[in-house]
Amino acid sequence: MSTQDVMTAREVVLEDPDAVAQWTADFLLEKALSARGVFRIALSGGSTPRKLYALMAEAGYADRFPWSRTEFFYGDDRFVPAESADSNRGMVQSILFDHVPVPTKNIHPMPDRGEPDQAARSYEADLQQAYGGNTLIANKPLFDVVLLGLGENGHTASLFPRQPVLEEKIRWVASCVPDDAPHTRLTLTYPAIASSRHVLFLVTGTSKAGVLGRVRAGDAAEPASHICSDGEVVWIIDRGAAGQAEGKTER
Numbered sequence: 082m083s084t085q086d087v088m089t090a091r092e093v094v095l096e097d098p099d100a101v102a103q104w105t106a107d108f109l110l111e112k113a114l115s116a117r118g119v120f121r122i123a124l125s126g127g128s129t130p131r132k133l134y135a136l137m138a139e140a141g142y143a144d145r146f147p148w149s150r151t152e153f154f155y156g157d158d159r160f161v162p163a164e165s166a167d168s169n170r171g172m173v174q175s176i177l178f179d180h181v182p183v184p185t186k187n188i189h190p191m192p193d194r195g196e197p198d199q200a201a202r203s204y205e206a207d208l209q210q211a212y213g214g215n216t217l218i219a220n221k222p223l224f225d226v227v228l229l230g231l232g233e234n235g236h237t238a239s240l241f242p243r244q245p246v247l248e249e250k251i252r253w254v255a256s257c258v259p260d261d262a263p264h265t266r267l268t269l270t271y272p273a274i275a276s277s278r279h280v281l282f283l284v285t286g287t288s289k290a291g292v293l294g295r296v297r298a299g300d301a302a303e304p305a306s307h308i309c310s311d312g313e314v315v316w317i318i319d320r321g322a323a324g325q326a327e328g329k330t331e332r
């Protein structure tokens with residue numbers, strides 16, 4: 082039985098990447114506006130969420146989003162300067178944060194210099210401070226929403242196959258050096274991601290149909306198969322990633 086079988090997981094199949102971005106933007110706005118107090122979200126990197134971030138920066142949306150009571154964290158980042166084309170922080174800053182009235186103090190980028198393990202400890206301390214100073218995950222979610230993508234080898238965030246971080250059950254943040262990736266990375270761990278109300282996987286394109294099929298079938302060899310949430314995991318996918326399933330929506 083995969084971990085997916087024992088939790089609430091649902092799938093929303095949409096026509097195309099634009100529809101995936103729009104559905105996700107609407108979902109985030111609804112949850113952020115209905116949240117009591119601070120709304121905490123962990124952002125994903127990669128190319129898929131770029132459309133989402135661009136939508137969030139549009140005037141009609143940005144005017145309604147509660148930026149001042151939203152805390153933005155990252156699910157992972159490459160250990161490179163923000164100016165690097167590989168930086169998730171730099172990507173989100175240029176597509177979204179440069180265009181909306183989010184207070185700088187509400188943006189929590191992952192460290193991108195120094196010793197990677199110490200940087201991971203530093204980010205974990207940042208998260209613990211946001212979590213009321215608790216150093217152990219208690220019975221309240223660390224995140225309202227965690228955004229995730231899915232790599233073709235089944236990685237998500239920077240949880241790559243055969244990495245020690247896949248066995249991490251205590252730490253919230255870890256450094257890792259994936260076999261086939263050029264950079265050292267920092268990533269949230271499984272327990273940190275699981276401490277959430279909603280995990281949203283955004284998966285688009287026919288190139289992801291194979292890995293998505295394996296993950297949804299609970300293939301334990303795929304790191305994304307082990308993603309849990311104290312709340313729900315929502316797969317927001319387009320027809321290409323769904324293997325050309327008929328486009329239908331579920332709210």
Ligand SMILES: O=C(O)[C@H](O)[C@@H](O)[C@H](O)[C@H](O)COP(=O)(O)O
Pocket residue numbers: 125126127128129130156157158159169229230231232233236237238239
């Ligand atoms: O920093 C990263 O690379 C991401 O966090 C990573 O987990 C990404 O979500 C997947 O690799 C999918 O990437 P695409 O959206 O580009 O397919």
